[in-house]
Structure formats: structure tokens, C-alpha cells
Amino acid sequence: xxxxxxxxxxxxxxxxxxxxxxxxxxxxxxxxxxxxxxxxxxxxxxxxxxxxxxxxxxxxxxxxxxxxxxxxxxxxxxxxxxxxxxxxxxxxxxxxxxxxxxxxxxxxxxxxxxxxxxxxxxxxxxxxxxxxxxxxxxxxxxxxxxxxxxxxxxxxxxxxxxxxxxxxxxxxxxxxxx
Ligand code: NAD
Numbered sequence: 001x002x003x004x005x006x007x008x009x010x011x012x013x014x015x016x017x018x019x020x021x022x023x024x025x026x027x028x029x030x031x032x033x034x035x036x037x038x039x040x041x042x043x044x045x046x047x048x049x050x051x052x053x054x055x056x057x058x059x060x061x062x063x064x065x066x067x068x069x070x071x072x073x074x075x076x077x078x079x080x081x082x083x084x085x086x087x088x089x090x091x092x093x094x095x096x097x098x099x100x101x102x103x104x105x106x107x108x109x110x111x112x113x114x115x116x117x118x119x120x121x122x123x124x125x126x127x128x129x130x131x132x133x134x135x136x137x138x139x140x141x142x143x144x145x146x147x148x149x150x151x152x153x154x155x156x157x158x159x160x161x162x163x164x165x166x167x168x169x170x171x172x173x174x175x176x177x178x
Contacts, residue, residue: 004029005098009036009078009091009108011132013048014157015058016149018130020066022122023073026102029120033073034095035059040077046136049166052077054156061152088115139163140170 006026010019026033037055042048050058056075063073074096081090088111101112101119109119128134129148138145139162146154157163 003031004100005032005034005096006030006100006102007034007036007091007095007098008102009038009105011038011042011048012055012059013050013132014135014149014162015055015062015153016130016132016135018125018127020062020150021125021130022102022104023063023068024066025122027068027072030100031072032096034098035073035075036078036091036095037075038078039080041079044165044169046140046166046170049136049162049169050160054160054162058153058156061156062150065150065152084111087111088117136166139166 006029008022008026012019023033023035037052037059039048040052043051043054056077059075060070063070076095078091078094081087084107099118101108101117102122103109103112103119104121104124109121113119135145135148137143138148149157
């Protein structure tokens, strides 16, 4: 049986309800979806607090919470490379084949278009609130971030002390006075 496959890549720092909406919408158009965990090498910074492994678990639990069967997706960590011009080949080497790319990111769109992929721009869902930047800002400022992410992601972030981590990383270095 030939299955159609779509590709989505995101840093997913962390996975939020906007990512989930895009994934659900994409699954209305293709049989299977390849979910690339972008910038997999990054962790322990304010902009990229979570490891690739932590993001894989968050994504899998969030999909399960939303009744998305594991036969429908592949989660693949993708380390960044310094050469944008050959990034699509790098992605193709690491993933099952796919025909359609779903992305709101102009660089991702551009690189796949130039390699003749079918690129689809998904609608934005409540982008002012549903963005990784907003979720991380709220985590640091003790504001409500939990309503922006699936419950399973809240549980994992609690379990790994994620809020303590991002707050610690956001502190300015304090030099001792002599
Ligand atoms: P992201 O987590 O910000 O977004 C992932 C996807 O979800 C995007 O398509 C975005 O448009 C969509 N999205 C997010 N919030 C949404 C909302 N509220 N409603 C609808 N859609 C929403 O990740 P990103 O920055 O787009 O990820 C791209 C990844 O690709 C990065 O890790 C980047 O480093 C990588 N990349 C690497 C290279 C290279 O290595 N040379 C080149 C290009 C891209």
C-alpha cells in the first residue's frame, strides 16, 4: 500500500497547542507525518531549554493525549548543519520519503521549494499566544504558560524541573564584590 507522507519540522521548545493544531490539520491531508525535531543539538539555553530526547517524549505524549495513533507518525531528531543549500538533502537522508512539506517558516519553505517539494503554509492558530517564545517568556515570568501546552507536556516539564531550569538559565551572572 502506498502511503502519502508529509513533513513538519520545528524546534518545539516546547511543544505547544499551535504545533498540535498544525499536526492534526496535516493528518487530514496525508496518511503519515514525519515530525522533525529541529536544532536537535541544542538544549540548556533560554531559547532552547529542552533536549531533543525531552522534546521527543513531550511530542509523543501530547500526540497520545490527542488520540493520534503512533502508526501515523515518525519522530526524527534533526541536528542543524551549517550549509542551508544542502539541508534538504540532509533531511532526506535521515527520514522516510515524503512529498509534502507543511511549514510557516520562510527559510524552510524556500529550501524545500527550490528542491521542487510541494510546500503548504498551514494557517496560524492564535499566533500571539501560541508561540514557543511566548510560552518560554511566561515560564520565566511566573505567568500562565500551562494553558498554552497540552497537559501531558505540563506533567513532563514539572517532572524534569523544566521551570527551575529555564529560570536558572535566565539569571544574570552576579559578580562577587571584593
Ligand atoms: P517552531 O517550533 O517555531 O515552529 C514549527 C512549525 O510550527 C512552523 O512551521 C511554524 O510555522 C508552526 N507553528 C508554530 N506555532 C504555530 C501556530 N500558533 N499556529 C500555526 N502554526 C504554528 O520551529 P521552526 O523554527 O520553524 O523550526 C525550523 C527548524 O528547522 C529549526 O530547528 C531550524 O534550525 C531548522 N533548519 C535548519 C537548517 C539547517 O540546519 N541549515 C535550515 C533550515 C531550517
